[in-house]
Amino acid sequence: MSQATLGDDEELFGEAANEMREDVESSLEDAWDALPDAEAVWETDADNVLGVLNGLNSALNVGDAEEQLRDAKKWFTMGQRADAFEDADDLETEIEALDEAIEDISEAGEQVGELTSTIPALRGTLQDAGGEAEAEADDEDEE
Template identity: 65%
Template sequence: MSQSSLDDDELFGEAANEMRTDVEESLAEARNALPAADSVWDVEADNTLGVLNSLKTALDVGDAEDHLRDAKKWYTMGERADAFEDADDLAEEIETIADLIDDVDDAREQVGDLTATIPQLRSTLEEFEGEDGADAEADGDADAEAEA
C-alpha cells in the first residue's frame, strides 16, 4: 500500500469522525432547542385566552428544525460516502427528534386553533346569555301587566 493511499484512508477516517461529531452536535442542539416539559405544563395567566397564548408560546420549537436539518444533511453525506461504520443510533435519534418536533408543531397548531376559537365562542355565549336575560325580563313584564 502506498503512503498516499495510507494518508487518504487516514484523512477519510478523520472526516468520517468529524461528520459523526457534526451530526451528534446538531442533534444535541436540536434537542436543546425543543421546549422544556415544565414550560409546556406550567403556564400562568389570568384567563383561558392567556393560558392558551402562553402555551402556544411555550410550544415553539425554535431552531430545533434547523439543527435537525443540519444533522440530516451531515448524516446523509456520511451515509452516501459510507463513512459510518455503525450509524443506526444516529438514524434513530434523527427519527425520534423529527417525530417530537412534529408532535410539538401539531400541538401548537391545535392550541392556535383554540386561541382563535375561544374569543368567538365567548362572544356567542355572551350574546346568548343577553338574549336569555332579555326574554326573562319580557316574560316578567308580561306577568306584571296580567296581574294588574
Template identity: 70%
Template sequence: MSQATFGDDDELFGEAASEMREDVEASLEQAWEALPAADDIWESDAGNVLGVLNGLNTALDAGDAEDHLRDAKKWFTMGQRADAFDDAADLEAEIADLEETITSVSEASEQVGDLTATIPELRGSLEDAGPDDADDDADDEE
C-alpha cells in the same frame, strides 16, 4: 501514486468520518436543546383559559430545532452515502425520534392556535345565548 499516499488518504477519510459524526451529533444536541422544556408547556401563571392558551402557544415554539435537524440530516446523509460511518443506526434512530418530536410540537402548536382563535368566539356566543335581558324586563312590567 505510492502506497503511502493511499494510507494517508485512509487516515484523512477516517478523520473526516469522525468529524462528520461529531457534526451530526452536535446538530442533534442543538436541536433537542432548541425544543421547549416540558415544564414550559405544563405550567402556567395565567388567570384565564385564553392566557393559558396564549402562553402555551408561545411555549410550543420549536425554535431553531428544525434548522438543526436539517443540518444533522444533511451531514448524516453525506456520511452515509460516503459509507463513512461504521455504525450509524444510533444516529438514524435519534434523527427519527427528533423528527417525530418536532412534528408533535408543531401539531400541538397548530391545535392550540386553533383553540386560541375559537375560545373567545365561543365565549361571546355563550354570553349572547339564552333569553335576552330586555325581553325579561318587558315581561316583568306587564
C-alpha cells in the same frame, strides 16, 4: 499513486468520517436543547383561558430545533452516501425520534393556535346568548 498517499487518504477519510459523526451528534444535541422545556408547557401564570392558550402557544415554539435537525440530516445523509459510518443505526434512530418530537410539538402548537382564535369568538357567542336569554326572561316577567 504511491502507497503512502493511499494510506494518507484512508487516514484522512477516517478523520473526516469521525468529524462528520461528531457534527451529526452535535446538531442533534443542539436540536434537543432547542425544544421547549417541559415545565414551560405544563405550568402557567395566566388569569384566564386565553392567557393560558397564548402562553402555551408561545411555549410550543420549537425554535432552532428544526434547523438543527435539518443540519443533522444533511450531514448524516452525506456520511451514509459516502459510506463513512461504520454503525449509524443509533444516529438514524435519534434523528427519527427528534423528527417525531418536533412534529408532535408543531401539531400541538397548531391545535392551540386554533383554540386561541376560537375561544374569543366562542365567548362572544355565549355572552350574546346569555344576553338574549336575559332579554327573553325580562320580556316574560313583564307579561
